[in-house]
Amino acid sequence: MPRFSKILIANRGEIACRILRTAHALGYRTVAVFSDADAQALHVQQADEAVHIGPAPVQQSYLNIAAILDAARRTGADAIHPGYGFLSENAEFARACEAAAITFIGPSSAAIELMGSKRLSKLAMLEAGVPCIAGYQGAAQDDATLAREAARIGYPLMIKASAGGGGRGMRLVQHANDLVAQLHTARSEALNAFASAELILEQALLEPRHVEVQLFGDHHGQLIYLGERDCSIQRRHQKIIEEAPCPVLTDTLRQAMGEAALKAGRAVDYVGAGTVEFLLDKQGRFYFLEMNTRLQVEHPVTEMTTGLDLVAWQLQVAAGWPLPLRQEQVACHGHAMEVRLYAEDPAQGFMPQTGRVLRWEPALQPGVRLDHGVVEGQVISPFYDPMLGKLIAHGATREEARRKLLRAVQDCVLLGLASNQRLLAELLAHPDFASGQFSTGFIAQQFADAPSLHPQPPQAYVLAIAAALFYQRSASAHATGLQGWRNHQGTALTYRIGQGEQQWPVELSARGDQTLCIGVGEQLIDLKLLHDDGRWLLLERDGVRRRHAYHLAGDELWLLTGQGAVHLHDYTHAPVAAQAGVASGVLGAPMDGAIVQVLVEVGSRVHAGQPLLVLEAMKMEHPLKAGIDGVVTRVQVSPGDQVKNRQVLLEVE
Template identity: 50%
Template sequence: MFSKVLIANRGEIALRVIRACQELGVRTVAVYSDADARAPHVREADEAVHVGPPPSAQSYLLGDRLIEAAKRTGAEAIHPGYGFLSEREWFARAVREAGLTFVGPPAEAIEAMGSKTAARQLAIRAGTPVVPGTTEPLRDAAEAAAIAEQYGYPVLLKAAAGGGGKGMRVVRAAGEIAGALESAQREARNAFGDDAVYVEKYIEGPRHVEIQVLGDRHGNMLHLGERECSVQRRHQKMIEEAPSVAVTPELRARMGAAAVAAARAAGYENAGTCEFLLDRDGNFYFLEMNTRIQVEHPVTELVMGVDLVQWQLRVAAGEALPFRQEELEPRGWAIECRITSEDPSNGFLPSTGRISYLHLPTGPGVRWDGGIEAGSEVGLYYDPMLAKLIVHARTRELAIARMHRALLELTVEGVETSRDFHLRVMEHDDFRRGDISIQWLEQHLPELTGAGASDEEKLVAAIAAALVADRVRGGPPRAAAGAANGASNGAAAMPAPAAG
């Protein structure tokens, strides 16, 4: 095992890696920008190195500076977390060429899966089902129109180097395709420096289901089941769970085998995720592979009993996986809510400020992966995700009830957050039944965000939220606060789950 690891990231994922290292007896080096000088991850690491001003292009994205910091502090490996440089093959290669270990897949595997079109070609060769579409970038609108006619509308234009929904356009009629292609190419060029766009058949009403894979350098490659990630807004995941209500053991085995085949074809090692669309008939189609640890990895850890971040480090240090595929079965149910500094009732506009008060939920089966504390400054330089609230219970019904309770306990003052949005989702009949798709959230946004609430309803909700905050501070009597809980999110209180 390494003696020292540099974490080339910030916030909650930096803290997550630090904790994994501490349990392995590994010393850690944090990096920080001016904006993060007092951040928790800086304090919790054994050492910290300043890497530049707040903009990530001048700090966290400077690969040479990060490698130099690792060498200067005697770190033997670099863990990239997610985002920033985690999926940049040139960075993985530069780390290796500097004589250090990149805690992730080989640069060649990142490169093979880094382009959506290249990943589709690789998946096809591996026998993994893909959405019908092209494997080469489109030349012009005429070619796009001809292919769309072949597959039938609607079709989806997608940036080859894309992610996060950027460079994506749904086209439902021939007259829309030229403008949609130009728009997708422009957005892709601005976001990724690459305007390559391809086309695929648009699947109506699918679920987004992903398979976690884990491989070592000794030829072992396993899958750790699925995660349901269908609660999305503008292709950004907001709530994830494991397992999925739509996946049977037989389907899990088939999807897992397909993911393992794609990963092997890429020469993959370490943790990674294959993302699939799952249609209403149980057909699944490969979308892409995320060549890093995922934001939503905790739900897999909780149902599988495997510390994925520790195994990232162990695999990178040369250890062989001790698990057998038949041993890896989900136990119980886990749900994760991404707590962001956004105002859902106002179009999810970012919220900035100083966190003046923070009360965290506790109790059985509750996990908080956060990068904030009272006094933290929340700005606009980085992603708005403040933390992840995760719960685990014996059944999905109990997990939803537990998440609802934990969300009510959570209090963040000083910035707007997504907490009340998540409460509404937990209370929604569709979600409680598991009747969701990747379009579900967009179809129900007004009722889930409170955007259409009257001024009187908003006032009641604000008063109720204040009562709950006072309760956790030891304020008003429990009965008074409890009576307000139903109004705190503009919806009825959660029914009690069945016993058991």
């Protein structure tokens, strides 16, 4: 008898869609689960059956073990794949599946429990002879003990949530006087994200590379590794570019890391897909970081270099089959590279973004793969991780993979909310990245002046296109084309085009050959509009034709150009109002989220840059700071309140 025939995917978004694809290809029936926020999501549409499991907050839906097991019972699902995140590394969930006679597609609950604790796993790795970073992984968690241990380790050091991952509950501390405040923040974030406030401390290695090894084990005692991945390009301790193989590994070092990873896996009798992560210093020494007892976000780069389907392997192992390959049969070909596309604004400290996806049109080509869960028109909510999807490219060489991926990123159409698309393109095009010379500190230390990390005014060319689109819409509304609908055709029109609090005057005159003469500051730009289907604009400037994706609704325009996706408004007919400057005393919510802490009260005297509130959104805590010196005159929120983007939270005079 087969071990299982119907798989429930206890996850959402791109990983749920990824698992569904392989499960269907292998003939399995599938069940999706969804929260209120995901009723129309892509994974819900793709599954054979779908079950609503609760409200949008994760504790009431995707972390609700009882609701997920009930969905399996109601649909007859006899296996559960947890994906990554959520319950994927929850030993209690694995035990609950076993108690319900449901196959858990993952390792044993004992392995999950041990390796899910950074503190306990590090103790186990030290015993197994795996190289580890100096630090503190004791049971005592009071501030005094941690301060004493921090002094012993020395600064800089890392605070890490013992049960954590994805950069949550992780803080870099440079000086002793910052330790206590960072401990409290890390504890709070860890408790909210992982239901555990336990922390460890580790020596902070300077400019290491982050290299991980993909393990796979079966129920027959076989354990092998499938090469390594370099995940050093990170922001806020979260990976954004991954590749295989690592550009700097020698065959000798690769074998040593692989054997160390096997030691880690054997220490817990590992079964299924798992990843052992290491930090690699400039001298070629490597140290155990953690083990992830699940499929990794970046597993596609391993799939593209090995030609294997790791989800298919997971299903086969869970069904009791032996691994299809021995270690000596594993072969890697070419190079693969992946980027993570996030709904976030890098120019605003990587602040997560919420809103509606107005356009979604990825650019695919041979050798490029897209894993995503996005539907055009869907709302990106504040309740879940801001990752929208992943673009992956494979080439015969690293340079070919990089070049393919850069083109795919630049041509991907995502309009309606800010993303890290431009940052990804700048990273892929950077000479040091192209040469393979980078570390985990690359963005902070060598990329600090990148245009995507700072608010940039739109280029004159971008403003000219915007004016042309606003003008053309008016002409189309009068059904006359680009000329003939105005009483004074020889008079130039003046537009006020804005971005945030800034506005720029743009003058436009139409000529008889479908050409618009547009003045932006001191520049004169001639644009000839050749074709417009409401989604793509074809225009000519100086004899060169270019296509631009756009979305225009009312006075609001999203436009994809060389500057990435630009959001502009037509304020031409809007009343001229006093603009709030950067020193405004009104503190508004930068996104939808929940208030975690209110740090001041009416009458509190504050200074510019002082944290006033802490907002939790997309699994991270964000301190909101005062823009001016002054006195708090109004506080309109309390801890636990759900707030909307731009909602006024408090005022300072």
